[in-house]
Amino acid sequence: MKRIGVFCGSSSGRRPAYTGLAELLGKALAERELGLVYGGGRVGLMGSVARAVLDAGGSVTGVIPESLVRKEVAFEELSDLRVVDSMQERKTLMAELSDAFVALPGGYGTLDELVEMLTWTQLGFHDKPSGLLNTEGYFDKLLQFFDDNVQEGFLPAAHRTMLLVEEDPKTLLDRLASSEPPTVDKAQWTLDGG
Numbered sequence: 525m526k527r528i529g530v531f532c533g534s535s536s537g538r539r540p541a542y543t544g545l546a547e548l549l550g551k552a553l554a555e556r557e558l559g560l561v562y563g564g565g566r567v568g569l570m571g572s573v574a575r576a577v578l579d580a581g582g583s584v585t586g587v588i589p590e591s592l593v594r595k596e597v598a599f600e601e602l603s604d605l606r607v608v609d610s611m612q613e614r615k616t617l618m619a620e621l622s623d624a625f626v627a628l629p630g631g632y633g634t635l636d637e638l639v640e641m642l643t644w645t646q647l648g649f650h651d652k653p654s655g656l657l658n659t660e661g662y663f664d665k666l667l668q669f670f671d672d673n674v675q676e677g678f679l680p681a682a683h684r685t686m687l688l689v690e691e692d693p694k695t696l697l698d699r700l701a702s703s704e705p706p707t708v709d710k711a712q713w714t715l716d717g718g
Contacts, residue, residue: 525701527559527585529622531637532569533630534595542629543572545659549626549693550576556697557582561621563614564588564606566599569628574599585621587614615640619650624700626693627656627663635666645705646683653703655688655696663689682706 536543550573553560560577563570564586574584585604589611592598598605608614615637627638641654656663667689673679685706690696 525558525623527561527622528553528697528700529561529618529625529641530573530628531563531625531630531634532573532628533634534563534565534568534570535631536568536572537629539660541660542569542662545657545693546572546628547576549573549628549657550582551580552693552697553577554580554582558697559583559585561585561587561618563618563633564598564602565592567597569630571597571599573628574602587617587621589614619644619652622652624652624703625654626696626700627654629659629662642683642686645686651705653688653700653705654686655690655700657693657696658689658691680706 530549532546546569550560554577560574560582562574565571565588577584584602585606586599586602587606587608588598590607590609593607606617608617619641625638625641627634638654638656644650645652645654670679670684670687674681674684683706688696688699688703690699
């Protein structure tokens with residue numbers, strides 16, 4: 525792994541633990557000489573993780589749609605800030621540039637990006653691992669929803685294991701580095717009715 529795509533909020537959220545987690549992840553990335561690929565904003569958790577990487581001497585690539593340059597307050601001081609035309613182009617470029625993905629707390633955009641990367645792995649479009657940092661139980665209900673997907677026959681149990689979950693950034697990075705995607709014939713699974 526050389527670069528990690530990070531999906532997170534353009535807000536900092538209500539709990540200081542979220543910003544602390546973003547800063548810990550940024551520092552861990554720099555310590556391991558892993559580049560950060562992220563949404564290109566200077567505010568919220570996006571800004572916190574990027575500043576932490578930069579402060580620790582690491583490399584940061586920001587990818588932001590032109591329409592969000594002002595809304596998410598683009599981190600224009602980055603040496604590698606890529607302005608694209610659309611959200612889809614942002615996700616595609618982030619996927620191309622990243623070797624693995626990590627989600628921090630965030631809203632719809634964070635969830636959209638994480639789930640799309642998981643879907644691409646599930647469909648065999650790439651074999652890059654995905655994980656999330658679940659501080660303060662932020663993602664507990666989402667994880668329960670994914671478990672319910674398995675119980676209801678909409679998600680193979682092996683595909684549920686594609687999403688690695690940890691509270692500690694260093695532990696998650698270790699797991700991402702050694703992760704291999706499950707092999708499930710989705711077409712056969714679908715035909716068998718899950």
